[in-house]
Amino acid sequence: MEQRHLGRTGLRVSRIGLGTLTWGRDTGEEAAAEQVKTFWEAGGTLVDTADVYGGGEAEYLLGRLVGGLVPRRDLVIATKAGSVRDPDRRFDGSRGHLLAALDDSLDRLGTDYVDLWQVHAFDPVTPVEETLQALDLAVSSGRARYAGVAGFCGWQLAKAATWQLAAPGVRTRLASTQMEYSLLQRGVEREVLPAALDLGVGLLPSSPLGRGVLTGKYREGTPADSRGASPALSALVEPYLDEAAAGIVDAVVTAAQGLAVTPLQVALAWVRDRPGVVAPIVGARTSAQLAAALSVEELSLPEEICRALDDVSAPEHRYPDQDWSTL
Numbered sequence: 001m002e003q004r005h006l007g008r009t010g011l012r013v014s015r016i017g018l019g020t021l022t023w024g025r026d027t028g029e030e031a032a033a034e035q036v037k038t039f040w041e042a043g044g045t046l047v048d049t050a051d052v053y054g055g056g057e058a059e060y061l062l063g064r065l066v067g068g069l070v071p072r073r074d075l076v077i078a079t080k081a082g083s084v085r086d087p088d089r090r091f092d093g094s095r096g097h098l099l100a101a102l103d104d105s106l107d108r109l110g111t112d113y114v115d116l117w118q119v120h121a122f123d124p125v126t127p128v129e130e131t132l133q134a135l136d137l138a139v140s141s142g143r144a145r146y147a148g149v150a151g152f153c154g155w156q157l158a159k160a161a162t163w164q165l166a167a168p169g170v171r172t173r174l175a176s177t178q179m180e181y182s183l184l185q186r187g188v189e190r191e192v193l194p195a196a197l198d199l200g201v202g203l204l205p206s207s208p209l210g211r212g213v214l215t216g217k218y219r220e221g222t223p224a225d226s227r228g229a230s231p232a233l234s235a236l237v238e239p240y241l242d243e244a245a246a247g248i249v250d251a252v253v254t255a256a257q258g259l260a261v262t263p264l265q266v267a268l269a270w271v272r273d274r275p276g277v278v279a280p281i282v283g284a285r286t287s288a289q290l291a292a293a294l295s296v297e298e299l300s301l302p303e304e305i306c307r308a309l310d311d312v313s314a315p316e317h318r319y320p321d322q323d324w325s326t327l
Helices: 029-041 053-065 095-109 128-140 154-165 192-199 234-240 243-259 263-272 287-298 303-313
Strands: 003-005 012-014 017-019 046-048 076-081 114-119 144-150 174-180 202-206
Touching: 017 029, 029 053, 029 287, 053 095, 076 095, 095 114, 095 128, 114 128, 114 174, 128 144, 128 154, 144 154, 154 174, 154 192, 174 192, 192 202, 243 263, 243 303, 263 287, 263 303
Parallel strands: 017 046, 046 076, 076 114, 114 144, 144 174, 174 202
Antiparallel strands: 003 012
């Protein structure tokens, strides 16, 4: 699998990442092991998790597999901290919480360091410089090799990345930002992606298949074994089952038929090759589903197909995002 640099850093990662959102909840150890083996054998390196996935079980499962099944040096392990199970405070970006969470993550993962440590969300009640200092301390202590963020909107990302760049050699530059991005959700193109491109921050798209909808499997209803039928995940799928989404899915299916490939491959290839994108994070229920996603490695969409998909899924950008030079 092709490797890409993560932002303007020396870290290289596979251009498809393996997500672990369902590990420890819907995905057990045997299925997780099969996914890791399939991913590694295909040349994949980037495995993304978080301290809250499966209540910590996702990190624990990954830790049990690394070393025995796959050499630690062959993986780029990325985890996150900052989301908390507190109805009064969903995010905690305080230095104390983040550093304690990192230590807990390392313990569950059974490793001395993570390759990429990400702040899971912006905490509006903690000064951003305090949050970012936790990243600096994690890297300077060797517990993390690189640092990034997730869920930051455009101004939040720009503020954080600029703060880090203001003291080169002292503060750790942000290597990445993780945000949802697909043909069904192109909101990051308004401000997040331009900020990331300007500041040298690599984008790691989550839900690149539109929460599974872009595979086309919901066109005739909700399959019983799908996330849309899961009590825990159905609310995530529901927003992408409207008429507008159906039109985009139809276009993806048409393109797939013309290219003799699957809708999954078309949707994933489109987002993988967008400007600023480093590695879409793909979550799978089975190793067979993961292998289907990894088969996109050999596919590059023709320019005319990309233009057609761009047009059918184009978000409506108005003031102040519209290019005034065209007015």
